[in-house]
Amino acid sequence: MAPATRAVMAALEAAGGPGCARFVGGCVRNALIGQPVADVDIATTLKPEETERAIRAAGLKAVPTGIAHGTVTAVAERRPFEITTLRRDVSTDGRNATVAFTDDWAEDAARRDFRLNALYADADGHVFDPTGEGVADCRAGRIVFVGDPETRIREDFLRILRFFRFHAWYGRDEPDPAALAACRTLAPGMTRLSAERVSSELMKLLAAPDPRAAMAAMAGAGVLAQVLREAQLSRLFEAAVAQGADPLVRLMVLLPPDEAVVRAAATRLRLANAVRDRLAFAARAVPAINLSMSDREARAALYHHGATAFSDAVRRHWAETPHRSSEARRLLSLAETWTRPPLPVGGRDLARLGVAPGPETGRLLKAFEAGWIADDFPATGHAERLQALVSPPRG
Template identity: 65%
Template sequence: MSRVLEGQDWLTADATRAVMGALAAAGGADCARFVGGCVRNAVLGAPIDDVDIATVLTPEAVVRALKAAGLKSVPTGMEHGTVTAISERQPFEITTLRRDVSTDGRRATVAFTDDWAEDAARRDFRLNALYADSDGVILDPTGAGYDDALAGRIVFVGEPEQRIEEDYLRILRFYRFFAWYGRGAPDAAAVAACAALVEGVERLSAERVSKEVLKLLAAPDPRLAVRLMQDAGVLGRILPPSNSVTLFEAMVGVSPDPVLRLSALLPADVETVRASANRLRLSNAQKDRLIAAARAPLDPDMNDAQARAVIWREGRQAFEDRVRRAWAAGGEAARMQAFLALAADWTPPKLPVGGRDLARMGLKPGPETGRVLKAFEDGWIADDFPDHGHEARLKALIASPA
């Protein structure tokens, strides 16, 4: 009995039809199939982010086929068989069927093939080795991918050790896919293989590791996956030691933000956090958030004026991150929610005076200008940002030099 994807707008969209039609015109009706995440998520009724296509056509033939159909092509990875088609401003990644010739755990040398089973055999998990033709008819070369998807089983294609040794990133991908799609107990063979080959994680580039970890932490509930990573020794290979994952598990209930969840897996030590962010080559914005969240714990007993002072000095994002970290650490929910509401509703004002105001009052530019402005700022913040009395305050500060 054939299984068919139904009710999938992406499958019947004009942009998709144009790409599949271009490939079919060059290689026949069965020369291209949808593959991987779009098929898996369609089976599960989950959102479709990207539409990937596998084909027996060579990359050069794909480029020619797209050109003949008036579609733009981008040679995103020709040596690995990948061309990106642009149809109605939407990208479609098209990859020629492949088999591995050699691998070193990070990169593979591939040869193109026209054997769908051979292509499926080199993929990571059985639920990712699902294909569908242009009419949505599902093809399952491993014979178990469809059932795995429905059952929430994350099982390697073939021998787990072999798949991992081809690319050690698959260790992290196992935990990521388990976090997003897994249900019940994890596959024992996969768990054992990840633990046995854990040292391979250290051979991966920082960018690949951080990207995979943040995707994992963005899952609705990644707690069990992170526990499995800790038990297998994987967590300790990519992050500095922490006392436990207790704060992280509490943070999952407080915030869906993967950066904030990552902060909860790091020690509350600014220099350790800074070193970890640098090692993972996170963006400056992500690093700044992690460092800010690791500073001294937020005072849960501060009043609203003190809270506004923190927001003004550190920024709304840093304040909210510290509030959520304090909440996860056991802060009173009602008070933490009140802080978050305050941050959302209050717009920090700009400093109402500057050097020109002091110049008009006869103060020459120099160190004294900086002292007066700093003293004004401190007092203005301490008084909860009044919108009047600025000139009198400046005159008093000028009249009382340090």
Template identity: 65%
Template sequence: MSHRLQGQDWLTASATRAVMAALTAAGGADCARFVGGCVRNALIGAPIDDIDIATTLTPDAVVAALRVARLRSVPTGIEHGTVTAISEHQPFEITTLRRDVSTDGRRATVAFTTDWAEDAGRRDFRLNALYADADGVILDPTGQGYDDALAGRIVFVGEAEGRIREDYLRILRFYRFYAWYGRGAPDVAAVAACAALAEGVTQLSAERVSKELLKLLAAPDPRPAVRLMAEAGVLGRVLPPTDLALFEAMTEISPDPVLRLSALLPADPAKAAEVARRLRLSNAQRFRLVEAVAAEATTTQTAPEGRAVIYRDGRQAFEDRVMRAWAAGGESEDAHRLLVLAKDWSQPTLPVGGRDLARLGLKPGPETGRVLKAFEAGWIADDFPDHGHEERLRALLPPA
């Protein structure tokens, strides 16, 4: 029995039709099929982020076909068989069917093929080895991908350990896909293979690891997957040892993957900085992780205390620390009060400067910095008053 994708606007959109028409004009009716995430997500009713197309055409033939159809092509990964078509300003990733020639656990040497079963056989999970033709008719070379997608089963194509040895990133992808699409108990063979080969994740590049980890943590509820990672010894090869309790609680109160990552780290800025360096996170992500754990916070702070932290350390750091305190057992009402404070308070700038001191007779020099620093400390401690600045400065001036 054949199945067909229903009610998919992207499938019938003119931009999509133009790309498929260009390919079929060059290679025939069965030379191009939609593949992977767009088919899987359309089948289960999840959002479609990208439209990927598999084709029997070689990359050069794809480029030529797009040129004839007056569509722009971008050689985004042409050495691996991938060309991106631009149709009505929308990208479509087109990849020639492939088979693995050799693998080393990090990368594969591939050869192009025209065999759809070979292409399906090198994919990671059966629910990702689904194809659909231009009319939305689903093709399932493994014979089980369709049922897996509907049932929420994340099962490797073929033998699990063999798939993982080809690319150890598939360990992290298993947990990521289980977090996003898995339902019920995880596949026993997959869990065992990931545990047995957990050391392989240490061979992966930092960028690949951090990308998968943050995608996993962005899932609506990544807790079951993270627990599996910890039990298999995978989490401990990616992050320092930590108690999962804070992470479990944080997942319930925030969908932010960076904040959830901070909850998987100990309250140690040096360790947070080391994790960020090792994972090669962006400067903004690194700064945020370090600041989130840099100081212990409570949800019982007063408004003046909260404003002082926001002024000194920034709004994001304050909010992240409040969220950590909330996850650690703080009262939700108090946390909400402080988060509203952070959102609504307009942070003032220091109301005095060197010119004000010069006007009061203080000559420029080191003393200027000392007086301004002392003024600022008192101004913060008194909750940023908007008056009496000259009197405060006079009181701080050295004796004449």
């Protein structure tokens, strides 16, 4: 009912007549089950060039984002709407499909992954369910492939990970046995996928409110080992989810606290540099941090490792010992509130004391920093401490 949405649908129907465009997929699914709708995707019988003309004729912006595959993005009130011509697959190699355009809604539905995603709704909100089971699957929390599971997976092996991701977000009870069997059988086919596609799906799965059951099913089917051979699904993961840890902490506790191993896994998955470094810095911090440390010791660790790595390491230790929640929360609170102070002296201070620039300056500054940290970052007495390092007392 949003004005931008109505404007896009009206533009399409002005060109192709009533019923030529329908909402499709996740927006229909989420509307049915009362979940937030992020993206509004639209399917249409209009050909891509007709879609583009219709959008521009209505005074809206049209971007040919995937014209070869039938997709045009309309922009209304700065919001994007992905509009795709109905399609059927001509051929596929498990990664990319060659498609032909059609005006048959059932054909378009037949090439989609899961029945609850093969749902359409017209501009007035009337729902169309070509498989006959999509609405029921939505309401029952069933993730079931459209047609034969192996056929759908062979069309795109990423659907294996999508199956577990959708089960984590929308599934209830046990995973569909036929789908699970197909995922187990065809898991080796995921080697054809790009690392970026795999890591994107994995992180979306880990972001689910409670991915524990889906991850257990994924491990049991041999899919987790195929995706991340270093991963160990253990009570650490169970505890991290129960404690509300974010997706990166959940990924962290799947991996051993070994910086070299973590960097190798992150590089293979082609995770963003910031993500790779966060995982690696946390692994480096784990041995230096324990839940029994005093506030003074914690401030020293925060200074050396930074608040993010410190907090991630604390969460890992908390997952290892869930009964120590009060100690973990104390350290996490300290990490949120303590501000790392800058080193209060520098090379100019040493120069004023007659120390020539060079290696000796670096040695003295490191010695000052070590003592300053050991004394819990005092705010005064810097000149005296520095003088003592430059001219230690005799005798």
